[in-house]
Amino acid sequence: MEATIIMLEFFKALLDPDLGFLRNALLLGLIGSIPLGAVGTFVVARRISYLAAAIAHSVLGGIGAALYAREVLGWSWLHPMLGALLAALTAAGVIAAVSLRSKQREDAIIGAIWVTGMAVGLLFISRTPGYIDPMAYLFGDILLVTRSDLWIATGVGALIIAILLLWHRQIVAVCFDAEFAAIRGVQADRIYLLLLLLTALTVVTLVSLVGIVLVIALLTLPPAIASLRARSLGQMLICSIVLTACFVLFGLGLSYSLDFPTGPTIILLAALVYLVANGSNRLCAK
Template identity: 50%
Template sequence: MSSLISVLFDPDIVFLRYAFAAGILSSISFGVVGSYVVARRISTIAGAIAHCVLGGIGFALFMQERSDSILWTPLTGALMAALMAAFIIGLVSLRAGQREDTVINALWAVGMAIGLLFMARTSGYIDPMSFLFGNILMIGPADLQLMGIMAAFIILMVVLFYNKLVAVCFDEEFLELRGVPAHFYYFMLLVLTALSIVLLIRVVGIVLVIAMLTLPAAIAGQLSRSLAGMMGLAVLFSMGFTTGGIALSFETDLPTGPVIVVLAAASYLCLLIYRFIDGRLNKTTLHSK
């Protein structure tokens, strides 16, 4: 740990400070949006959106090679694919009569397949692992600015539409009875989820982003009685997992993204075990009386 502290204060080494800053900023999106995802039970939808992002990234890299336009970047491709996937899933689940789980699974698989096909047709070596598992140590100032803007935007949306988004998570019929377009706010929730995924894949990657959108919120949900409290705790837990994962990976020379997720999963498992043991002890005490 002393070596980590010395590196943090080394003026010639900035990538680690950027990584810690990215972990703190991304925790706002992980905690707030993740709480909505867990409360609305759309973690599978979030997973499908995340995996469709690879298709957009592959297409953008393919077009970047064949076009002089500066618009084709992995970020714009990921954003395009994420919003398209969110719209399709939302439309199918609300309007069409098709089975929602079938469409979600299809998008999940097809999105990744399309991305890999476009990467195969792009000259030069492209490592899909960097997109699938991310690398928080490669975060730069531009990434931090985008994360800061995203965090501010999410906070603004929560302040403006908190009650309506809560109703979407727990009681859509209540919104409809009051004449509020519940479907609009459901799409808003999917868009917020898509935007968060796009900007957070740099931290833990496509495969692991869904874990960080659900695990901190799931832990917070076990300890809080309100959605607002759940969000606050989820943000704090996310900050702890990201900063702790960065420090642990630095000391053990392991990949940072997976370490962050394993730390979050281990914490969730410990909480479940504690709740189980505590429940059994309470039952034993009641029976003994």
């Protein structure tokens, strides 16, 4: 009953002309849930969540550089999310090159990219005139969501879905057995690189809402929950998208009504559902 009242208050607030930022946040979450649920399914199936986390954390370098360029160099056209996008794609390319070609230890290179991206971002932010709270980018801030974020997320989401529709069979093959896929003529290395690039694109879509640190949870938790009941990868993908949208919707409602930070509220809701679903699945198996 109390949850119903909370959500009714939230829906009423969405109609308030003075709360446009709330509508922007909800739209961004619903738009981003499609690529997050879709790509997250392949990330979980391929078991590369740690690579996705490194890409996500490197995003701060791009955001910091973009903010510095806007304020110091006068590049007003450089949106922070565009900087994030460039940083994520660069990190994905480097990780793919290391994973496929280099003889260096993969975990060490991934760790280096992870911390370097964050260090570069914090350095640029510290040298940017005015006060910039890095916590807003690390953990999300509903007030950061703008109309330009919606357009960027829509464009990126459409590109991701188009790529998945074109190469979904090859991506599925590489996710389950890359060696067998290569034997059958699939260019496994290129598809692996494509999957990392899609992950980079996906991470950027909801950075302003849930933050750099927490976006990886929203990329992996819904597919993990869906995998407990789904009988096929297609079912898992659809369930992941629906779950992501629900977590964003109810997480936003709770955070608004209870005056909690938005990003952590969404992630904690997803984590709670995962723990309950995982626990009930184990009980049913006994």
